[in-house]
Amino acid sequence: MISRILKILFFGLIVRPIVLLILGLNVLNRHKLPLSGPALLAPNHNSHLDTIVLLSLYPLSVIHKVRPVAAADYFMANPLIAWFSLNIIGIIPLDRSGKTHRDNLFKGCMEAFNNGDILIVFPEGSRGEPERIKPLKKGIYYLLKDKCDVQVTPVLMHGLGKALPRGEALLVPFNCDVIIGDAITIGSSSTELTHALSTAYESLYPFCITRNHREK
Amino acid sequence: MILTIPEHSFYAMLGVLGLLIIGSSTRFFLRYKNPNKDDTELRQRIQSWWWMIALLFFVLIFSTHATIIFFGLISFLALKEFLSIVPTRLADRRVIFWLYLSIPIQYYWVSIGWYGLFIIFIPVYVFLFIPMRMVFIGETKGFIKSAGILHWSVMLTVFCISHIAFLLTLPNKNVLAGGIGLIIYLLFTTQFNDVCQYFWGKLLGKHKIIPNVSPNKTWEGFIGGLLTVTLISGFTAPLLTPLTVIQGLGAGCIIAVSGFIGDVVLSAVKRDLRIKDSGHLIPGHGGILDRIDSLIYTAPIFFHYLYYLHY
Numbered sequence: 001m002i003s004r005i006l007k008i009l010f011f012g013l014i015v016r017p018i019v020l021l022i023l024g025l026n027v028l029n030r031h032k033l034p035l036s037g038p039a040l041l042a043p044n045h046n047s048h049l050d051t052i053v054l055l056s057l058y059p060l061s062v063i064h065k066v067r068p069v070a071a072a073d074y075f076m077a078n079p080l081i082a083w084f085s086l087n088i089i090g091i092i093p094l095d096r097s098g099k100t101h102r103d104n105l106f107k108g109c110m111e112a113f114n115n116g117d118i119l120i121v122f123p124e125g126s127r128g129e130p131e132r133i134k135p136l137k138k139g140i141y142y143l144l145k146d147k148c149d150v151q152v153t154p155v156l157m158h159g160l161g162k163a164l165p166r167g168e169a170l171l172v173p174f175n176c177d178v179i180i181g182d183a184i185t186i187g188s189s190s191t192e193l194t195h196a197l198s199t200a201y202e203s204l205y206p207f208c209i210t211r212n213h214r215e216k
Numbered sequence: 217m218i219l220t221i222p223e224h225s226f227y228a229m230l231g232v233l234g235l236l237i238i239g240s241s242t243r244f245f246l247r248y249k250n251p252n253k254d255d256t257e258l259r260q261r262i263q264s265w266w267w268m269i270a271l272l273f274f275v276l277i278f279s280t281h282a283t284i285i286f287f288g289l290i291s292f293l294a295l296k297e298f299l300s301i302v303p304t305r306l307a308d309r310r311v312i313f314w315l316y317l318s319i320p321i322q323y324y325w326v327s328i329g330w331y332g333l334f335i336i337f338i339p340v341y342v343f344l345f346i347p348m349r350m351v352f353i354g355e356t357k358g359f360i361k362s363a364g365i366l367h368w369s370v371m372l373t374v375f376c377i378s379h380i381a382f383l384l385t386l387p388n389k390n391v392l393a394g395g396i397g398l399i400i401y402l403l404f405t406t407q408f409n410d411v412c413q414y415f416w417g418k419l420l421g422k423h424k425i426i427p428n429v430s431p432n433k434t435w436e437g438f439i440g441g442l443l444t445v446t447l448i449s450g451f452t453a454p455l456l457t458p459l460t461v462i463q464g465l466g467a468g469c470i471i472a473v474s475g476f477i478g479d480v481v482l483s484a485v486k487r488d489l490r491i492k493d494s495g496h497l498i499p500g501h502g503g504i505l506d507r508i509d510s511l512i513y514t515a516p517i518f519f520h521y522l523y524y525l526h527y
Binding site: 024025026027028130159162165168170172173174175176209210212213 | 292293296297299300301303304306309310312313316489490491493494495496497503
């Protein structure tokens with residue numbers, strides 16, 4: 001309960017004004033964002049701001065239901081960041097080392113799905129080079145294999161990689177595009193899902209305002 | 217200055233509110249006649265007008281400093297939007313950070329009324345500073361293009377727009393209107409010109425002016441807008457500004473022409489980038505640049521016309 005209040009305060013008083021003024025979002029198809037779970041958002045990943053911006057799109061009344069799945073090795077390493085990630089952002093830590101058995105690996109995620117939560121999973125796995133989509137990983141398929149009814153909503157974000165790229169501490173104001181695609185099901189194989197997601201990202205790119213359309 | 221509005225400016229504000237009420241009522245009437253037609257865009261457009269004018273009038277009435285900060289904020293939003301749509305290099309991030317810092321400095325010169333520095337700070341000092349900061353970062357690939365884009369961005373959104381705020385710092389030569397009167401005169405004439413050119417273009421438009429840049433702009437719309445705006449500006453000039461009727465006709469004429477140019481220049485930018493709107497900030501209008509495109513040209517040109525004639 002306390003962390004729910006903290007999350008609402010953090011997003012209502014700090015994140016929303018910053019996102020509104022310092023960043024500025026060009027949101028397209030906001031109505032396609034799932035407001036109730038179980039559901040899964042699959043955005044591309046450029047910046048730590050991605051998660052914060054996505055969460056800020058949600059009404060404060062359901063924001064505690066939206067939970068980013070995040071790398072345990074990165075976010076749980078420092079006790080202060082771990083406390084913040086778990087209690088304010090509400091992450092579900094995931095072990096990337098491969099030491100955890102598959103049945104236990106997704107335990108936290110499964111509990112969240114059963115609880116009707118909306119999970120955020122970045123299919124690229126990490127932020128990588130700004131504004132370039134890396135080859136997609138297959139985790140989402142294995143996560144949803146026994147939960148076929150959960151739909152995957154692709155989200156394309158562009159611009160945050162300039163505002164706060166990997167390895168930079170200085171936030172420079174830039175507008176960014178957030179374009180929500182149509183929800184898809186995982187299909188019958190992991191390649192089918194990664195292919196469907198890549199196709200979805202490609203189809204959303206032309207709607208970006210902050211992207212240079214003459215290149216590529 | 218709090219809550220004491222000069223008489224003529226007060227009536228001008230009432231006039232603008234009257235126009236807004238006419239706009240809203242017309243929409244209600246249209247919807248009553250045509251209940252099935254989707255009028256979302258028109259509704260959003262008019263609603264946004266209410267918000268923008270309410271905000272503007274609030275800061276104008278509140279205080280000079282609030283108005284200066286308000287235009288500083290508009291410069292910030294416009295600069296951010298511009299830098300988000302034009303191609304910039306990742307290496308330029310730190311230079312861009314400095315560009316944002318130029319906004320409070322420029323508006324500080326405005327607030328203390330230091331004309332000499334206000335007029336050269338961005339064209340000279342920021343102009344020389346940008347390439348220097350870029351050299352220290354050391355990325356030479358795309359250097360020339362970036363230096364040009366970055367300086368152009370602050371000239372358009374900070375230097376040009378700050379001229380509106382400087383109107384408030386000029387000595388008051390029309391006691392019944394005050395500095396507020398100049399701002400209302402410039403903003404109203406510029407925006408009214410946009411509306412008039414659109415209206416006359418829809419009504420009579422046939423011969424395109426620059427089809428490659430802006431296919432909807434016609435000679436008929438341009439000339440219709442020019443005549444309407446010139447006439448209205450002539451009559452309202454003595455009420456809201458130190459200008460005489462004749463000088464007001466001249467002001468209306470240059471505002472109509474330069475407003476048109478500002479509009480098509482920003483259209484060319486968007487066309488080059490292959491986008492329709494520069495952002496989603498103002499529902500029904502697009503981005504902030506879509507709204508202030510004409511103002512970017514009219515503000516400095518009207519300012520210097522006035523400055524030459526009366527200061």
